[in-house]
Amino acid sequence: MKSNNSRIYFLLSFFLLLGAAIIGRLFYIQVIQNNHYKLLADAEHLKEEPLLAERGKVLFSDESNYLATNKGMKEVCVAPREIEDVQKTSEILAKNLEINEGELNKVLSNKNDPWVPLKEISLEKASEIENLPGIYTQPKIQRDYPWHEIASHVIGFYNKNNEGQYGIEEYYQNELKGEDGYWKGIVNAKGEQIFSPFNEVKEAIDGTNLILTLDLNIQQTIEKELSDLVEKYKAEGGTIIISNPKTGEILGMASKENFDPNNFSEEFEKNKSVFINPAVSIPYEPGSIFKPITMAAAIEEGAVTPETTYNDTGEVKIGGYFIHNSDLKAHGQQTMTNVLEWSLNTGAIFAQQKLGSEKFTKYVKKFGFGKKTGIDLAGEVSGSIYNLLYPSSNEKLIEYADASFGQGISATPIQIITAFSAIANQGKMVKPYLVKKMIYPNGTETEIQPEVLDQVISPETAARVAAMMVSVTKNGYGKKADINGYLIATKTGTAQIPGPDGKYLVGPTIQSFLGFAPAFDPQFFIFLKLDKPQGAQFAESSLGPAFHDIAQYLFTYLGIPPEE
Numbered sequence: 347m348k349s350n351n352s353r354i355y356f357l358l359s360f361f362l363l364l365g366a367a368i369i370g371r372l373f374y375i376q377v378i379q380n381n382h383y384k385l386l387a388d389a390e391h392l393k394e395e396p397l398l399a400e401r402g403k404v405l406f407s408d409e410s411n412y413l414a415t416n417k418g419m420k421e422v423c424v425a426p427r428e429i430e431d432v433q434k435t436s437e438i439l440a441k442n443l444e445i446n447e448g449e450l451n452k453v454l455s456n457k458n459d460p461w462v463p464l465k466e467i468s469l470e471k472a473s474e475i476e477n478l479p480g481i482y483t484q485p486k487i488q489r490d491y492p493w494h495e496i497a498s499h500v501i502g503f504y505n506k507n508n509e510g511q512y513g514i515e516e517y518y519q520n521e522l523k524g525e526d527g528y529w530k531g532i533v534n535a536k537g538e539q540i541f542s543p544f545n546e547v548k549e550a551i552d553g554t555n556l557i558l559t560l561d562l563n564i565q566q567t568i569e570k571e572l573s574d575l576v577e578k579y580k581a582e583g584g585t586i587i588i589s590n591p592k593t594g595e596i597l598g599m600a601s602k603e604n605f606d607p608n609n610f611s612e613e614f615e616k617n618k619s620v621f622i623n624p625a626v627s628i629p630y631e632p633g634s635i636f637k638p639i640t641m642a643a644a645i646e647e648g649a650v651t652p653e654t655t656y657n658d659t660g661e662v663k664i665g666g667y668f669i670h671n672s673d674l675k676a677h678g679q680q681t682m683t684n685v686l687e688w689s690l691n692t693g694a695i696f697a698q699q700k701l702g703s704e705k706f707t708k709y710v711k712k713f714g715f716g717k718k719t720g721i722d723l724a725g726e727v728s729g730s731i732y733n734l735l736y737p738s739s740n741e742k743l744i745e746y747a748d749a750s751f752g753q754g755i756s757a758t759p760i761q762i763i764t765a766f767s768a769i770a771n772q773g774k775m776v777k778p779y780l781v782k783k784m785i786y787p788n789g790t791e792t793e794i795q796p797e798v799l800d801q802v803i804s805p806e807t808a809a810r811v812a813a814m815m816v817s818v819t820k821n822g823y824g825k826k827a828d829i830n831g832y833l834i835a836t837k838t839g840t841a842q843i844p845g846p847d848g849k850y851l852v853g854p855t856i857q858s859f860l861g862f863a864p865a866f867d868p869q870f871f872i873f874l875k876l877d878k879p880q881g882a883q884f885a886e887s888s889l890g891p892a893f894h895d896i897a898q899y900l901f902t903y904l905g906i907p908p909e910e
Contacts, residue, residue, distance in 0.1 A: 398487055399524030402553030404501060404514055406562040407597075407782065413501050413558065414515065414607075417490045420472035420483040422464045428480030429454045435478060442475050443467060454480075491607045497565050499623035500558075500599050500780065502724065503607035511610075512621045514556065514780065516724035521784065524553035557783035559595035564588055567899055568598045571892055576602045579879035579888055585624050585759050588900070591770035591862050591871040593796040594778045596721075599625050626721060629729040629756035630875075633841025634672070634689045635858045636752030638811050640697050641682060642769055643709030646807045649700040652683045652814050656696045664744050669695065672840065672884075683814045687822025689838060691751045698750035706746055707734045712802045713765040714775060715757055721778045729757040752841060762860065763873050764799075769812060770835070770862040770871060772805040774798045809866065816865045826890030827861060829898055831908030835868075836861030836893065838885040843878070854878040859889035863897060864909055870900050 404414040422443060429435050432454045440447035443465045453462055472483045489504035502513025508523075510516040527550035568586040576584050581602075588598035601624045605613040613620055622628065644650045660676030662669045671677070671691050677684070685693025698706050710716070716731035733745040733754045748754035757765075760778055768775035777797040784792045803811075815835035818824040824836035839858040842850040858875045862868040874889045874896075882888035900906070 397527035397548070397550040398485060399526050399550040400487060400552040401489065401504065401524060402518075402522040403555045404522075405555065405557050406560050406565070407558055408562060409557055411562050412490075412492055413497055413560070414504075415490050415492065417488045418469050419466045419486040419488045420469060421466045421486045422472065422475065423482045423484065424454060424462050424464060425480045425482065426454050426459055426462065427457050430479050435480070438475060438478065439464070439481075442471050489607075493562075494606045494608060495604045496562075496569055497560060497599065498604045498607055499601050499621075499625065500560065500723070501607060502621070503610040505610070510724075512724055513623065514558070514723065517722050518554075518556060518781065521554040521556070524787070525551040527551070552787045554787070555785040556781050557785065558780050559590075559597060559782045560599070560780065561597045563903065564598040564900070565600065568896065569600045569604075571896060572600050572602055575874075575876060575879075575888070575892055579876060579881055581876040581879040583624060583877040585873070585875045586896070587625055587759055587763055587871075587873040588896070589763055589767075589778060589871045589873075591763075591767040591868050592776070594764075594767065594776035595782065595796070596778055596780050597870065599623075599780075601625055623723065623725060625759045626723050626726040627758070629727060629758050629761075630856050630877075631755065631841045631844065632752040632757050632762055632858060633839035633856070634691075634694075634751055635762065635837045635839030635860050636755075637686055637689065637694045637750070638769060638815055638837055639710070639713055639765060640694050640701075640706070640750045641686065641814065642713075642803050642807055642811045643706060644682075644697040644701040645810055646709070646803045647701055647705055649702075649705075650682050650697050652681065652810055654682050654697075654700075655679050656693060658690055658692050660692065662692050662695050662747065664747055667744050669747060683817050686814050686837065687818050689751075689823055694750040695747045698746055703734075703743065703746045706750070707731075709802075710734060710749065710755070712800060713768060714761055714799065715755065715765065719760050719764045719778055721760055722780050726760070727758060729755070729761055731755045752839060759873055759875060762858075763871060766860060766862070766871065768800075768802040769808050769815075770868045771808070773801050773803040773808040775800050775802050812862075812865050815861065819861070823884070823886040824859075824861070824890065826886060827859070827893040827897065829894060829901070832863055832897075832901065832906075833865040833909055834861055834863040834897060835865040838890070840884045857882070857885035857888050859885045859893050861893060861897075863901075864906065869904055869906055870897075872896055872900075 400416055403412055405412055432451060436447050436450040436454055439450050466486050466488060475481055476483050500513050502511055502515035504515055505511045510519040510522060527548040530546040568588060572584050572586045583602050585601045589596050603620050605620045658677040658680045660671055669691055680690060680693060682697060710731055716728060718726045718728045734749055737745040745754055764775060764778055777799050779794060782794050812835045815837055816833050819828050819834045819836045823838045827834060827836050837860055841856045843854050843856060845851045856877055857879055860873045862871040872893055874892060876888055879888050
């Protein structure tokens with residue numbers, strides 16, 4: 347009897363201990379290790395998928411032609427461990443992905459690699475291979491630039507880090523990028539979504555669409571004209587910009603060398619400096635196109651009038667320095683209007699000296715030189731008027747004399763255009779801009795309004811300088827730009843280039859030609875520049891005819907009737 351009781355107690359004790367062990371294990375798993383096993387379960391049955399925002403599109407001013415848009419793509423990935431027939435899969439992938447079959451064989455045969463991204467392809471091609479064992483696809487959006495090199499410096503590109511770089515793409519990154527969303531919920535063993543009240547969705551918010559001020563037809567016209575000029579004169583580069591001087595809208599902006607943003611990686615390997623936009627990022631000494639700025643300041647302050655005369659002896663001596671006219675000639679008695687017509691360095695110095703160094707510097711700053719314009723493009727620099735602020739010569743006058751005809755100071759093309767908007771626009775200097783409208787994902791729109799930066803000179807002074815520039819076209823070095831029936835205000839500039847040692851290079855120049863029309867109610871402003879052209883000594887020969895052709899096109903295209 348005692349033996350039976352012992353057995354019973356033993357069995358009871360055993361089952362009590364076993365039960366305690368099971369309960370302890372369950373407590374350990376369900377309570378202490380709850381988070382660990384929950385994560386394991388979630389990994390099997392919960393899934394989070396990104397909902398990608400579509401990057402905002404960028405359109406030309408007609409709102410129908412895309413400068414930058416998106417193409418739906420899928421990235422093809424393989425799980426080598428799941429590949430059953432390596433040879434057959436390699437053959438199919440090689441055909442659809444245009445990848446070497448031998449290379450694919452090596453990738454698919456490596457069972458140590460669990461996941462290998464291969465290539466981004468179109469949605470159509472992806473549908474042909476998505477059902478293959480071990481082949482997976484995930485949605486991707488590829489940036490597309492339908493016009494390739496056209497306006498490439500304006501748009502920049504969308505890089506592999508999903509960021510805009512250079513141009514509009516970089517400047518408006520926050521507006522264009524949108525906000526990605528996600529789907530988070532329960533999936534079955536095959537990874538398929540299962541409806542559940544616990545599923546969570548955050549919808550993606552697409553990026554803002556941008557409508558540019560750029561006119562596609564004008565842009566194509568100046569791109570062709572610039573290519574022809576660079577080729578004809580074997581120039582190292584060049585820039586053409588068309589703007590509306592009343593509003594600051596940029597109607598066209600082209601520079602050479604340009605690039606195809608669809609293939610930015612290839613361009614980057616060859617020469618990444620090609621991405622820099624010379625219109626806003628590369629200053630140069632403007633030369634004689636600066637002379638109307640000097641005249642405007644002197645006339646505004648009453649130091650001279652367009653009819654004021656001086657005796658041109660062909661040179662001016664300042665301390666131990668001699669400054670000559672570009673033609674090395676003396677022209678005798680000349681008016682300030684003649685100074686612009688024949689681009690006389692001595693006359694610009696005369697006007698600057700009548701004005702005085704302090705007031706001259708004040709107006710150079712008022713016209714916006716030495717600071718950024720604020721144009722909505724990445725990479726803008728300010729140019730330099732350091733020599734005027736901190737003159738280094740003993741005489742402290744040579745810097746001001748040089749600057750009066752655009753040497754010794756530097757400016758970007760966009761700074762020059764902005765400064766001249768004051769002369770073209772009744773003394774009001776306007777801010778240049780490229781985006782005229784933003785269209786938000788909810789359909790609302792914002793129109794960008796023109797911005798007046800400053801009333802630099804009076805309307806009367808602006809009109810007088812504009813008339814002097816018309817005389818340049820009718821009687822001076824701007825004759826090749828003249829068009830019957832229209833009053834066109836122009837100015838030429840052929841600037842020397844400073845070398846590494848600070849001395850000017852012998853031979854190479856930078857040639858510029860600018861102007862606006864109709865002169866007293868301007869609808870467009872044209873700026874042209876060639877870097878180190880060959881076969882033309884002055885800008886009147888290289889760029890005068892090109893200005894004429896572009897102006898003739900714009901008169902017709904914009905429907906501007908003759909004045910005379």
